[in-house]
Amino acid sequence: MKKTTINDIAEEAGVSKATVSRVLNHEELVDEETRNRVLDIIRKRRYSPSLVARNLSNRASNTIGIIIPEIDNSFYGKILRTIVNITDAEGLIPICFDTGNNPEKDMKSLRILRDQRVGGLIYAPSVEHGGADAAERAKQLLDDMGVPAVLIDRNVPDFQRSGVFFDGFDAGYRATKILIAAGHTDVGIITGSLKLGIARERLRGYLEAHEACGLPVRRTLIFEGDFTSKTAYLLSREMLSLPERPGAVLTCNNDTGLGFLQALAERKLRTPRDIEHIGIDEIDVFDDLRMRYNHVARGRVEMAQKAMKLLTAQIRNPDTRPESVWIAPRFVLDAHLERVAVRRGIIDKKQKGASRL
Amino acid sequence: MKKTTINDIAEEAGVSKATVSRVLNHEELVDEETRNRVLDIIRKRRYSPSLVARNLSNRASNTIGIIIPEIDNSFYGKILRTIVNITDAEGLIPICFDTGNNPEKDMKSLRILRDQRVGGLIYAPSVEHGGADAAERAKQLLDDMGVPAVLIDRNVPDFQRSGVFFDGFDAGYRATKILIAAGHTDVGIITGSLKLGIARERLRGYLEAHEACGLPVRRTLIFEGDFTSKTAYLLSREMLSLPERPGAVLTCNNDTGLGFLQALAERKLRTPRDIEHIGIDEIDVFDDLRMRYNHVARGRVEMAQKAMKLLTAQIRNPDTRPESVWIAPRFVLDAHLERVAVRRGIIDKKQKGASRL
DNA sequence: CTGTTAGCGCCTTCAC
DNA sequence: GTGAAGGCGCTAACAG
Numbered sequence: 001m002k003k004t005t006i007n008d009i010a011e012e013a014g015v016s017k018a019t020v021s022r023v024l025n026h027e028e029l030v031d032e033e034t035r036n037r038v039l040d041i042i043r044k045r046r047y048s049p050s051l052v053a054r055n056l057s058n059r060a061s062n063t064i065g066i067i068i069p070e071i072d073n074s075f076y077g078k079i080l081r082t083i084v085n086i087t088d089a090e091g092l093i094p095i096c097f098d099t100g101n102n103p104e105k106d107m108k109s110l111r112i113l114r115d116q117r118v119g120g121l122i123y124a125p126s127v128e129h130g131g132a133d134a135a136e137r138a139k140q141l142l143d144d145m146g147v148p149a150v151l152i153d154r155n156v157p158d159f160q161r162s163g164v165f166f167d168g169f170d171a172g173y174r175a176t177k178i179l180i181a182a183g184h185t186d187v188g189i190i191t192g193s194l195k196l197g198i199a200r201e202r203l204r205g206y207l208e209a210h211e212a213c214g215l216p217v218r219r220t221l222i223f224e225g226d227f228t229s230k231t232a233y234l235l236s237r238e239m240l241s242l243p244e245r246p247g248a249v250l251t252c253n254n255d256t257g258l259g260f261l262q263a264l265a266e267r268k269l270r271t272p273r274d275i276e277h278i279g280i281d282e283i284d285v286f287d288d289l290r291m292r293y294n295h296v297a298r299g300r301v302e303m304a305q306k307a308m309k310l311l312t313a314q315i316r317n318p319d320t321r322p323e324s325v326w327i328a329p330r331f332v333l334d335a336h337l338e339r340v341a342v343r344r345g346i347i348d349k350k351q352k353g354a355s356r357l
Numbered sequence: 358m359k360k361t362t363i364n365d366i367a368e369e370a371g372v373s374k375a376t377v378s379r380v381l382n383h384e385e386l387v388d389e390e391t392r393n394r395v396l397d398i399i400r401k402r403r404y405s406p407s408l409v410a411r412n413l414s415n416r417a418s419n420t421i422g423i424i425i426p427e428i429d430n431s432f433y434g435k436i437l438r439t440i441v442n443i444t445d446a447e448g449l450i451p452i453c454f455d456t457g458n459n460p461e462k463d464m465k466s467l468r469i470l471r472d473q474r475v476g477g478l479i480y481a482p483s484v485e486h487g488g489a490d491a492a493e494r495a496k497q498l499l500d501d502m503g504v505p506a507v508l509i510d511r512n513v514p515d516f517q518r519s520g521v522f523f524d525g526f527d528a529g530y531r532a533t534k535i536l537i538a539a540g541h542t543d544v545g546i547i548t549g550s551l552k553l554g555i556a557r558e559r560l561r562g563y564l565e566a567h568e569a570c571g572l573p574v575r576r577t578l579i580f581e582g583d584f585t586s587k588t589a590y591l592l593s594r595e596m597l598s599l600p601e602r603p604g605a606v607l608t609c610n611n612d613t614g615l616g617f618l619q620a621l622a623e624r625k626l627r628t629p630r631d632i633e634h635i636g637i638d639e640i641d642v643f644d645d646l647r648m649r650y651n652h653v654a655r656g657r658v659e660m661a662q663k664a665m666k667l668l669t670a671q672i673r674n675p676d677t678r679p680e681s682v683w684i685a686p687r688f689v690l691d692a693h694l695e696r697v698a699v700r701r702g703i704i705d706k707k708q709k710g711a712s713r714l
Numbered sequence: 715c716t717g718t719t720a721g722c723g724c725c726t727t728c729a730c
Numbered sequence: 731g732t733g734a735a736g737g738c739g740c741t742a743a744c745a746g
Contacts, residue, residue, distance in 0.1 A: 002416075003474075003503065003723095005722090005723055005724085006723060006724060006725095007723080007724095015732075015733085016732065016733045016734075017723090017724075017725090017733095018725080018726080018732070018733060018734080018735095019731085019732060019733075020724095021724065021725055021726085022725095022731090022732085024724090024725095025725075029731075029732095030731070030732085031731055031732085034731080034732085046501055048468070048471060048472050049472065049723080049724070050413075050472065050474050050722095050723055050724070051472045051473050051474070052409055052412055052413050052418075052473065052474050052722095052723080052724095053413055053722075053723035053724045053725090053738090054723080054724055054725075055409055055724095055738090056407075056409050056410055056413055056722090056723080056724075056725095056738050056739065056740090057723075057724045057725045057726085057737080057738050058724085058725070058726095058738080059359075059738060059739095061409075063452075070438070071428070071434055071437050071438040071441065072431065072434040072435045072437075072438045074429065074431065074434070077428055077429040077431075077434040078429045080428050080429075080453075081427070081428040081429045081455050084428065084453055084454065084455045085455060085457075088454065088462075088465070088466075088469075093452055093469060093473060094452065094453055094454075095420075095450055095451065095452055095453075096437075096441055096451055096452075096453045097441065097445065097451075098438050098441045098442060100442075105445075108445070109445075111405070112445075112450060114405060115405050115406065115407065115408045116408050116409065116450060117360075117407050117408070117409050144403055144405075146360065229645040255645065258642060258645040258646060259645065261646055262645060262646045262647050265646065265647070265648075266647070283642065285615060285640065285642045288586040288612065288615040288616065288619060289615060289618055289619045289622065290619050290622070290623070291622075360739095362738090362739055362740085363739060363740060363741095364739080364740095372716075372717085373716070373717045373718075374717095374739090374740075374741095375716070375717060375718080375719095375741080375742085376715085376716060376717075377740095378740065378741055378742085379715090379716085379741095381740090381741095382741075386715070386716090387715070387716085388715055388716085391715085391716085406739080406740070407738095407739055407740070409738095409739080409740095410722090410738075410739035410740045410741090411739080411740055411741075412722090412740095413722050413723065413724090413738090413739080413740075413741095414721080414722050414739075414740045414741045414742080415722080415740085415741065415742090416722060416723095
């Protein structure tokens with residue numbers, strides 16, 4: 001039993017399929033009577049046209065691709081959900097891939113999306129985790145697709161594409177400054193893999209903050225992690241058993257923050273009593289629990305919205321120039337740190353709002 | 358500048374497009390020499406065939422649809438990630454929708470998937486949140502699609518479809534029994550919306566456990582929530598300020614657990630010292646933090662895997678009979694509760710394993 | 715082995 | 731206002 005097609009409808013209505021097509025797409029061009037007759041039959045047969053055939057015929061595509069590293073990381077989960085909801089409102093159909101930070105999966109996903117002839121693409125690349133040629137190969141694929149692509153979260157300048165990114169330098173810079181302003185001369189940091197630009201940016205902020213404050217950087221307090229809680233935990237243990245344990249720590253993403261907190265708990269240390277801490281990324285559960293968690297919110301929803309805005313603009317007008325947007329960090333701090341930060345002019349003032357965003 | 362097509366390749370190679378098609382699909386049928394010539398040109402022109410056209414021609418579909426309520430809930434996030442990774446390994450292309458628990462979005466998603474002519478569908482329905490006709494309309498759409506669909510997490514028996522579900526009755530039953538066995542005669546429960554079958558099942562387990570233990574149910578300790586942390590928090594506050602505050606509480610999903618814990622913290626109560634607690638669903642962060650959290654794991658990854666297994670089986674052989682699978686609860690308890698549970702034969706023995714799954 | 719033909723389901727000219 | 735014809739990009743017979 002095959003699907004009913006436009007031919008079946010035409011036949012049953014005693015008209016040509018061109019007419020059926022017209023009532024489907026330009027109903028004003030069809031005589032009201034025949035139109036109603038056709039529509040009745042369409043309803044009766046529960047017919048609905050194939051978007052596949054329609055796309056082929058129109059040389060158009062109503063699908064967009066989404067490539068992200070880890071769907072089940074709340075950061076990307078929130079982004080994905082936002083994107084999916086917007087595509088849907090825009091009449092676009094989302095095809096999703098999860099690369100698990102594996103650049104080979106980037107390629108594979110790009111190839112599939114290319115073959116599927118998507119009309120556009122939101123892409124959080126993992127190519128920095130690969131060899132030197134990974135970015136190049138990805139760029140090649142991206143260009144082959146010949147459709148708009150908007151990067152999100154992670155930039156790869158060589159791609160020369162639009163993108164929406166978090167201002168990680170500023171986040172690292174100001175977070176560190178705040179900790180220093182709070183009286184700490186020994187601020188530790190647990191970074192992500194420094195293969196990643198976003199991890200380097202945050203570290204650069206940390207370093208420049210020291211410089212700006214005339215404070216020497218203590219290399220022993222810089223730990224290169226990989227944005228996983230496990231590694232962060234191990235590094236934090238090391239850090240906490242240093243003879244000169246840092247008085248404050250900056251962790252560079254959500255999972256890293258968790259790993260750090262685990263090590264802290266294990267040592268029966270508490271924040272801020274024993275050690276000060278600011279994490280980058282919101283951690284939703286702490287919000288649910290109304291638990292204090294000094295952090296820098298990354299505006300996930302905003303990122304996703306802007307990315308979709310850029311993408312749809314480029315889809316509508318392919319001549320749109322690539323444009324990059326940086327989302328400013330938003331600091332969510334306890335009363336003490338906030339007071340310090342505001343007094344020193346590091347952050348503007350009490351910026352209230354759901355940290356969920 | 359349009360995409361190069363099979364015609365371009367054929368022309369440049371001086372062969373017919375049938376031959377090009379053959380080297381693409383049945384390369385053994387083509388003379389090695391011409392094959393290589395064609396392949397060279399394909400590579401040179403960076404040609405890759407359109408799956409859209411191919412699917413149309415084959416009357417096949419390489420896409421599957423995924424409809425879930427909330428991508429950014431870690432439960433569904435994990436499921437989605439697992440599914441996406443499997444589809445990808447199976448050569449299928451995943452199209453995802455998020456309904457936000459809104460049955461109208463169920464319909465909308467189903468319609469799009471129908472029009473997109475997906476080859477199959479994994480579906481966690483939200484229709485129980487809608488009016489009486491919601492399930493019926495969804496079933497109609499499902500049937501119209503004429504492709505295999507596997508339900509996940511939430512069952513709608515009327516659909517008469519395969520599915521993979523969590524055994525919520527057993528979870529509620531045994532969790533309650535454990536709490537009773539631990540000496541509590543006053544076990545409270547915060548359920549999900551009782552419009553949902555999965556919420557009713559868990560409550561039913563709770564009720565029957567009381568009966569099995571010859572313990573009267575205290576209606577005042579039953580709170581109907583909606584699976585959100587906010588509601589759970591408000592209800593928990595009520596519950597905790599009851600003159601006869603329960604000695605133990607069962608919460609029925611991850612967010613509900615969080616809401617309860619928030620209320621607990623607010624009252625400066627601690628578990629298990631002041632009150633005993635078992636939650637249904639794993640909460641990943643507690644895992645990361647190595648925090649004790651008595652709970653019933655729902656086997657998210659396993660659910661997703663089984664669902665995909667059922668789906669691919671049905672896609673391969675459309676005559677496969679619908680089959681439903683129930684995932685058994687796995688209890689992750691602290692030493693005390695575990696000892697009690699094992700001694701009473703409520704759970705088998707120390708079942709170790711990553712609660713992450 | 716390879717080319718020709720027909721068709722997948724739909725849309726869009728171009729006539730009438 | 732409507733139909734016939736051609737084409738979107740590809741595959742599957744059917745001949746030769």
